[in-house]
Amino acid sequence: MSERTAAIARFLAGAGWPAAEVTPLAADASFRRYLRIRRNGKNAVLMDAPPAHEDVRPFLRVARHLCALGLSAPAILAADEADGLLLLEDLGDDTFTRLLAAGADEAALYRMAVDVLLHLHRLPATAAVPAGLPPYDRQRLLDEALLLVDWFLPAATGRPAAAVARADYIAAWDAVLAEPLAQPTTLVLRDFHVDNLMRVGGRSGIAACGLLDFQDAVTGPAAYDLMSLLEDARRDVAAPLRDEMLVRYLEGAAPPDRGGFLRSFAILAAQRHAKVIGIFTRLDRRDGKPGYLSHIPRVWRLLTAAVQDPVLTDVRRWLDRHIVPDLRGAPEPAPRSSVTAASR
Numbered sequence: 001m002s003e004r005t006a007a008i009a010r011f012l013a014g015a016g017w018p019a020a021e022v023t024p025l026a027a028d029a030s031f032r033r034y035l036r037i038r039r040n041g042k043n044a045v046l047m048d049a050p051p052a053h054e055d056v057r058p059f060l061r062v063a064r065h066l067c068a069l070g071l072s073a074p075a076i077l078a079a080d081e082a083d084g085l086l087l088l089e090d091l092g093d094d095t096f097t098r099l100l101a102a103g104a105d106e107a108a109l110y111r112m113a114v115d116v117l118l119h120l121h122r123l124p125a126t127a128a129v130p131a132g133l134p135p136y137d138r139q140r141l142l143d144e145a146l147l148l149v150d151w152f153l154p155a156a157t158g159r160p161a162a163a164v165a166r167a168d169y170i171a172a173w174d175a176v177l178a179e180p181l182a183q184p185t186t187l188v189l190r191d192f193h194v195d196n197l198m199r200v201g202g203r204s205g206i207a208a209c210g211l212l213d214f215q216d217a218v219t220g221p222a223a224y225d226l227m228s229l230l231e232d233a234r235r236d237v238a239a240p241l242r243d244e245m246l247v248r249y250l251e252g253a254a255p256p257d258r259g260g261f262l263r264s265f266a267i268l269a270a271q272r273h274a275k276v277i278g279i280f281t282r283l284d285r286r287d288g289k290p291g292y293l294s295h296i297p298r299v300w301r302l303l304t305a306a307v308q309d310p311v312l313t314d315v316r317r318w319l320d321r322h323i324v325p326d327l328r329g330a331p332e333p334a335p336r337s338s339v340t341a342a343s344r
Contacts, residue, residue, distance in 0.1 A: 004048070004050070007083055007085070008022075008035075008046065008048065008085065011078070011080050011083065011085045011087075012037065012046070012087070014078070015077065015078035015087050016078075017037055017039050017044065017087070018039075019039070020037045020038060020039035021037070021038040021039065022035050022036070022037055022046070023035065023036050023038075024036075025045060031049065031050055031053035031054050032047060032048065032049045032054055033047075033048050034046065034047055034048070035048065036090065037087070043090040044077055044087050044088060044089065044090050045074065045087070045088040045089070045090045045091075046085065046086070046087055046088070047059070047085070047086040047088060048084065048085060049084040049085070049086070050084050051082065051083060051084040054084055055084075056079070056081055056084050056085075056086055056215075057081055058215045058216070058217070059086065059214070059215035060076060060079060060081070060086070061130055061132065061133075062130060062133075062187075062189075062214050062215065062217045063075075063076060063088075063214070064076060065130040065187075066211060066214070069119075069120070069123070069127075069128075070119070070206070070207060071116060071119070071120070071206060071207070071209075071211060072091065072198075072200050072203060072206075072207050072208070072209060072210045072211060073210075073211045073212075073214065074088035074089040074090075074091055074210075074212075075088070075089035076088060076089075077089060091198050091200050091210040091212075092198060092199075092200060092201060092210075094198055094199045094200075094201070095194070095195060095196075095197065095198050095212075096109050096113070096194035096195075096197040096198065096199070097194045097195050097234075097235070099199060100194060100235075104199075106241060107241060107244065109194070109197075109199070110229070110241060110245050111245070111248065112199075112206070112208065112209045113192070113194075113197055113209060113229055114226070114229070114245050114248050114249050114252075115205075115206050115209075115252075116206050116209050116211070117192070117222075117225055117226055117229075117249065117253075118249065118252040118253055119206050120186065120187060121186050121222045121253050122252075122253065123186075125184070125185055125186055125219070128186045128187045129185070129186065129187045129219045130187070133187070133217060133218060133219045134218050134219070135185075135218060135219050135220065136188055136218040136219065136220025136221070136224070137181070138174075138177050138178075138181060140218070141173075141177055141180075141181075141271055142170065142173055142174070142177065144271065144272075144274075144275035144278075145169075145173050145271050145274045145275060146166075146169070146170070146278075147274065147275050147277075147278025147279055147281075147282065148274040148275070148277050148278045149161045149165075149166055149169050149278075150278065151278040151279075151281040151282045151285065152277045152278050152281045152296075152323075152331070153322070153323065155281050155284075155285060155331035155334075156323070156327045156331050157327065161322070165318075165322050168318055169318055169322075171314075172314040172315045172317075172318045173271070173315065175314050176267050176311055176312060176314070176315065177267070177271075179260065179263050179264055179267055179311065180220075180221040180223065180224075180263075180264035180267050180268050181221070182260070183221040183222065183223065183255075183257070183260060183261065183264050184221075184222065184255075184256075185219050185220055185221065185222075186219070186220075186221075186222045187217060187219065188217060188218050188219065188220040188221070188222075188224045188225055189211070189214040189217050189225050189228075190214070190216045190217060190218060190224070190225070190228070191213045191214070191216065191228065192225040192226075192228045192229050193228050193229055193232045193233075193234065194229075194232065194234075194235060195213075195234060196211070196212040196213040196214075197209060197210065197211065197212070198210030198211075198212065221264050221268065222253070222255070222261070223261055223264045223265040223268055224268050224272075226245075226246070226249050226265070227265050227268050227269045227272065228272065229245070230242045230245055230246065231269045231272070231273070231302050231306070233273070233276045233280075233295050233298065233299045233302070234295055234298075236298065246265075263309070263311045266306055266309035266311060266312060267309075267311060267312060269302065269306040270303055270306040270307050270309075270312055270315060273299050273300075273302045273303035273306060274303060276295075276299050277296055277299050277300065277303065279292075280292035280293060280295055280296050280299070281293070281296070281331060284331075284333055284334055285334045288334075288336070290333040290334070293330040293331065293333060294330065296329065296330040296331075297328075297329050297330055300328040300329065303319075304319075304328065307319060
């Protein structure tokens with residue numbers, strides 16, 4: 001028995017789940033993994049987040065806050081913060097992704113997700129945002145956008161970005177980030193998309209929508225999570241559905257500056273797509289996870305469409321100059337030997 005396996009066994013025994021059946025449930029792009037725990041006809045989920053790489057405290061803070069707001073984050077059954085182990089309520093297997101693949105009503109699921117955001121965004125920021133949450137500020141947004149330049153561009157061209165090109169990229173983003181940062185702020189879950197949403201049996205209304213993977217939540221512009229839902233890196237969202245959900249949100253939230261909201265939506269979409277292209281490349285190059293590369297062509301299509309908004313003219317011109325259309329696809333997977341060396 002490995003040291004980590006023994007730690008998990010001790011944690012489960014202390015939480016009242018000794019000798020439970022443990023089966024893998026899911027892994028993600030981080031160092032976290034999830035296990036389904038079964039004992040005496042009951043289920044729970046174990047989050048195993050090695051403390052050398054992960055901190056479970058943000059997840060705990062946001063999960064408890066969401067539950068207090070009447071939303072369906074997993075209830076916390078037991079926690080060992082120092083050892084990075086959480087025992088969570090099992091919300092089932094019905095992620096939106098699986099339901100959509102099985103032919104579920106797409107519009108109904110997206111309406112449920114939009115209604116969760118409306119519930120959250122109608123609250124005053126003082127009620128919506130838990131204490132101690134970091135801001136989605138200029139530096140964080142800029143650092144994320146730079147992942148495109150620092151990871152994808154070298155992978156696509158075989159050389160790092162020139163210093164002057166990198167400086168011009170920063171300047172192009174600096175010129176537009178003031179717009180979303182001037183918008184009213186709320187709780188931003190950051191990875192609000194169909195992989196992290198569930199339909200929870202036995203619940204109705206917004207409580208029927210289970211929420212996962214929100215440990216990176218910040219306080220920031222309300223447009224971000226709606227954009228994350230409708231500009232999905234992992235699946236195509238048809239324009240009529242996207243437009244319907246955008247209208248549903250705008251009519252329900254009635255943002256005081258509708259034009260500013262829509263410009264912020266476009267800016268944040270481009271920023272997120274640039275970030276995601278960089279992250280998916282980094283997952284291959286640094287972490288040996290090439291499976292995410294298959295999504296990059298879709299994300300490039302989304303980024304190319306987003307920068308057509310006039311507010312993003314400078315960003316579009318930079319991309320046209322430095323990443324020509326022939327480069328806007330998935331780079332070749334890194335050789336395993338180079339991945340191993342880079343990960344040490």
